[in-house]
Amino acid sequence: MASNKISERVDEMVVVADTELVSRSVNGDRKAFGLLVQRYQDRVYNLSYRLVGQHHGALDLSQEAFLKALAAMPGFRGESGFYTWLYRIVLNLHMNKERSLAAKAARKTIPLNPGRREELEGNERRSVTLEDPRGGDPSLPMQNEERDDRIQAALLELEAQHRQVVLLCDMEGLAYEEIADLLEVPLGTVKSRLHRAREALKVKLKGLR
Amino acid sequence: MNREERGMNCHRVQELSSEYVDDVLTAGERARFEDHLVRCPSCRRELDSLREVIAGIASLTEIPAPSTFCERLLQATEGSPRLEQPAPARVPAEPGPVAIFLKIAPLAVAALVLVTFTVLFFFQPDPEHWGEPELTALLDEVSQQEEGQPSLEAKREWLERRGSLGQEPEKSIEAELDARGDLPADRGEVAKNEDANSRLKSLGYAGKGASRSRLARRGAATADAESKDKATSERQRASIIAGKKRRSASAGVAGPRTAQNGSVHLPFVDKHPQTGESFNLLVVETAPESLEGLTASFGRARFALYRSVSGEELGFDRKVKNELDSLGSEVLGFFDFNAADYQTTLEQLTDLGAEGIYAMTVPETLVLNDPFLGEVLKPLEGGDLKADWEEERGATVTQVAYHVVWPAGSPKAAAAAASAPEEPRSVPPFVINLGRFVARHVPEKQARSLPAKRGAMHRAEEGVELRKIVPNNRKAREKKPGASGDPSEVQDRLKPKVRKIRVLFIQKR
Numbered sequence: 001m002a003s004n005k006i007s008e009r010v011d012e013m014v015v016v017a018d019t020e021l022v023s024r025s026v027n028g029d030r031k032a033f034g035l036l037v038q039r040y041q042d043r044v045y046n047l048s049y050r051l052v053g054q055h056h057g058a059l060d061l062s063q064e065a066f067l068k069a070l071a072a073m074p075g076f077r078g079e080s081g082f083y084t085w086l087y088r089i090v091l092n093l094h095m096n097k098e099r100s101l102a103a104k105a106a107r108k109t110i111p112l113n114p115g116r117r118e119e120l121e122g123n124e125r126r127s128v129t130l131e132d133p134r135g136g137d138p139s140l141p142m143q144n145e146e147r148d149d150r151i152q153a154a155l156l157e158l159e160a161q162h163r164q165v166v167l168l169c170d171m172e173g174l175a176y177e178e179i180a181d182l183l184e185v186p187l188g189t190v191k192s193r194l195h196r197a198r199e200a201l202k203v204k205l206k207g208l209r
Numbered sequence: 210m211n212r213e214e215r216g217m218n219c220h221r222v223q224e225l226s227s228e229y230v231d232d233v234l235t236a237g238e239r240a241r242f243e244d245h246l247v248r249c250p251s252c253r254r255e256l257d258s259l260r261e262v263i264a265g266i267a268s269l270t271e272i273p274a275p276s277t278f279c280e281r282l283l284q285a286t287e288g289s290p291r292l293e294q295p296a297p298a299r300v301p302a303e304p305g306p307v308a309i310f311l312k313i314a315p316l317a318v319a320a321l322v323l324v325t326f327t328v329l330f331f332f333q334p335d336p337e338h339w340g341e342p343e344l345t346a347l348l349d350e351v352s353q354q355e356e357g358q359p360s361l362e363a364k365r366e367w368l369e370r371r372g373s374l375g376q377e378p379e380k381s382i383e384a385e386l387d388a389r390g391d392l393p394a395d396r397g398e399v400a401k402n403e404d405a406n407s408r409l410k411s412l413g414y415a416g417k418g419a420s421r422s423r424l425a426r427r428g429a430a431t432a433d434a435e436s437k438d439k440a441t442s443e444r445q446r447a448s449i450i451a452g453k454k455r456r457s458a459s460a461g462v463a464g465p466r467t468a469q470n471g472s473v474h475l476p477f478v479d480k481h482p483q484t485g486e487s488f489n490l491l492v493v494e495t496a497p498e499s500l501e502g503l504t505a506s507f508g509r510a511r512f513a514l515y516r517s518v519s520g521e522e523l524g525f526d527r528k529v530k531n532e533l534d535s536l537g538s539e540v541l542g543f544f545d546f547n548a549a550d551y552q553t554t555l556e557q558l559t560d561l562g563a564e565g566i567y568a569m570t571v572p573e574t575l576v577l578n579d580p581f582l583g584e585v586l587k588p589l590e591g592g593d594l595k596a597d598w599e600e601e602r603g604a605t606v607t608q609v610a611y612h613v614v615w616p617a618g619s620p621k622a623a624a625a626a627a628s629a630p631e632e633p634r635s636v637p638p639f640v641i642n643l644g645r646f647v648a649r650h651v652p653e654k655q656a657r658s659l660p661a662k663r664g665a666m667h668r669a670e671e672g673v674e675l676r677k678i679v680p681n682n683r684k685a686r687e688k689k690p691g692a693s694g695d696p697s698e699v700q701d702r703l704k705p706k707v708r709k710i711r712v713l714f715i716q717k718r
Contacts (some may be wrong), residue, residue, distance in 0.1 A: 030283065037279045045274035062274065066282055146269065151265050170266035171229070176233060195227040201262045202255070 018082035026073045037066055040083055044090055050167050051094045053156045061097070066091040080181070088182050091164055098160035154204040162197035169194055217245045222252045226259050 018039075024032030044065060068089050069076075076085060142190035155163050161183075168174045168182065169190075176194075180187045217225070222245050228234050229242050246253055 030286075033284055034279055035283055035288070041274040041278050041282075042271070047274050049272045050269065056583055058272075059275070059278075062278070062286065063282055067285065070286060076494065127343075147265065148270050151269060155266075166266065170263050171269060173267075176231070191228060195224065198227050198262055199223075202258045205265065206258070206263055 014182065019078050020081060022073055022076055022078075025070065026150055027116060033070060036082070040086055043064075043083070044086060047087070047090060047167065048094070049174065050152065050155065050171060051090075051160075052097075053152050061093060065093055070091065084178075086183060091182060094164065151201075151205065154201050158197055158200055158203060162193050162200070165190060165193040166197040166201065219245070219252055222246070222249070223255060225643060226252075226256055230256070230259060259455060261671050 012197070018036065021032045021036045021039075025036060041062070045058055045062045048061040048065070049055070052058050052061055065086065069086055069208070072089075155167070164183065167181060168179045169176070174182070176187055176190050181191045183190070184192075222242060225238065225242055227240065234242060246256065430680060
């Protein structure tokens with residue numbers, strides 16, 4: 001299992017303890033809150049981007065998460081790390097948004113390849129094609145950007161909760177137990193979601209190299 | 210030779226491939242997995258594909274936040290009381306609390322009537338303590354009430370006349386509280402909660418509910434102000450019932466704790482620490498039939514159902530159900546429940562024999578992520594609610610989920626409905642999905658390994674208390690002696706064992 005990337009990064013970054021910054025933020029210290037934001041903005045934004053697949057949505061999600069964290073800080077008891085707490089906010093917000101959007105059957109993703117997008121199930125949701133842009137010739141190396149786009153499109157095809165788990169595990173490198181704790185689901189659920197997500201991605205990303 | 214010892218087939222290998230790649234299989238599993246791989250090129254190819262996928266995701270380019278992210282965020286917080294001034298005094302938004310109260314009060318009155326109705330008729334734990342004549346009279350009265358629903362006009366009139374007609378019973382409630390040791394208003398929050406809790410414990414909620422609801426019912430039904438005598442007699446009767454309820458509570462089945470404290474459950478919160486607003490927090494159990502009235506009063510709500518006796522296959526949102534089943538949940542169904550289609554839902558609820566629903570409304574002026582809400586519900590944590598479920602019902606309570614709903618008719622609810630009628634969105638969300646939190650079964654072994662305050666994150670984020678409940682009514686039913694032995698129809702009606710719904714809501718006082 002991959003090591004906990006978040007923890008490693010955070011350990012490197014932490015100079016002033018998060019709890020101290022949180023405490024100061026709660027007391028109205030604008031600078032302390034700014035430091036917290038700077039400390040985690042890239043991680044939060046990157047996760048948000050991979051969850052929603054586009055810049056504006058990621059920006060909304062990450063900003064909302066920080067604002068929500070700020071509002072809820074007095075209730076932060078420090079029982080887990082600040083970043084864990086923040087991640088949980090991001091994930092819950094994301095799930096709320098997904099549910100809300102799903103209910104309206106109007107979820108849209110930014111077409112990364114407008115020429116090949118297709119309508120799904122007659123609603124407004126549009127999806128990037130998952131076809132191999134190399135035309136199926138595996139001998140041609142795929143450019144990083146193309147590859148990222150294709151993976152991102154495949155991720156967006158997953159159910160939100162599967163997307164969360166696979167990103168937390170394979171992108172963030174969290175352990176099963178950490179994911180279970182973050183999402184507040186049993187370990188078995190993490191395993192089954194991860195398995196389903198990866199199996200789906202395997203089909204969608206056939207030939208990825 | 211068992212299945213594991215025989216080695217793995219392709220299907221099993223596929224199932225375990227993720228865990229193999231993540232190196233979380235046991236040594237034995239791993240050996241059998243690899244043994245199969247050696248012999249199966251197809252599975253090797255599948256495993257390679259899986260590794261490619263994982264590597265692909267791991268190698269995704271990291272996308273940093275825009276350089277102006279922090280700056281913009283801080284701009285967005287300008288004016289935020291959290292960063293502007295330490296310990297801000299919350300100023301009630303326009304319209305003010307009084308105006309809002311006046312707007313929602315008629316609905317509140319209707320709700321209290323219905324809630325109390327349910328308390329009186331469906332959830333008295335010891336119906337044998339009720340006298341038949343009283344019951345008959347109450348049933349008659351409710352029938353009349355149901356035939357002629359009080360108009361909004363009548364409710365408004367009642368509100369206007371509340372001062373003159375309504376004070377006596379209120380006074381009697383307050384006097385009762387005082388007699389049991391009210392505290393000065395300037396006590397600390399914790400003390401206040403403790404105080405509220407102790408007062409609750411000393412006062413059966415049905416008694417309180419009966420008084421208040423009786424008051425409301427009388428106000429609505431006597432809009433023509435025809436009979437003070439009748440009101441007085443009703444108050445007396447309410448008082449009698451309250452007394453009986455308290456006595457029956459003392460003689461309840463929950464053992465010494467209940468006998469000492471009463472059968473609880475009107476966590477009573479005096480004032481918001483910042484705005485000074487007053488609230489009641491009611492925890493009411495009711496039967497599904499009564500949801501009609503509650504829904505009519507509170508508008509759209511989303512309920513999660515659960516019960517202890519599982520086994521029935523139900524076909525609601527099967528996907529959600531399956532998901533929850535995978536969590537070991539006993540959730541039976543989910544409903545988007547609104548006044549327009551409540552009848553269908555009601556039938557489903559009734560068929561289900563639901564045992565528990567938690568719902569909560571918050572006053573318009575309360576911000577959902579206000580930590581105060583956590584304080585509001587604090588007395589319940591590890592206290593009455595938990596004990597009630599664990600001791601009286603044999604449940605294993607690890608978390609209780611509260612559902613937050615804006616009162617129908619409030620500007621917030623109207624705005625949310627107008628902007629997104631199907632699934633209103635607001636920040637913070639006004640619907641907290643119960644799915645993840647309610648009725649999740651936490652096996653004992655796992656529960657022991659959980660952090661002590663597992664729900665803290667959600668509390669912090671959502672601003673409401675979240676705990677998990679795993680009801681197990683079988684145990685409770687086995688423990689609970691049968692009703693008095695009098696098989697009268699009325700008493701049967703008063704002891705619904707399976708079809709129980711508990712509705713929890715905060716109502717502005």
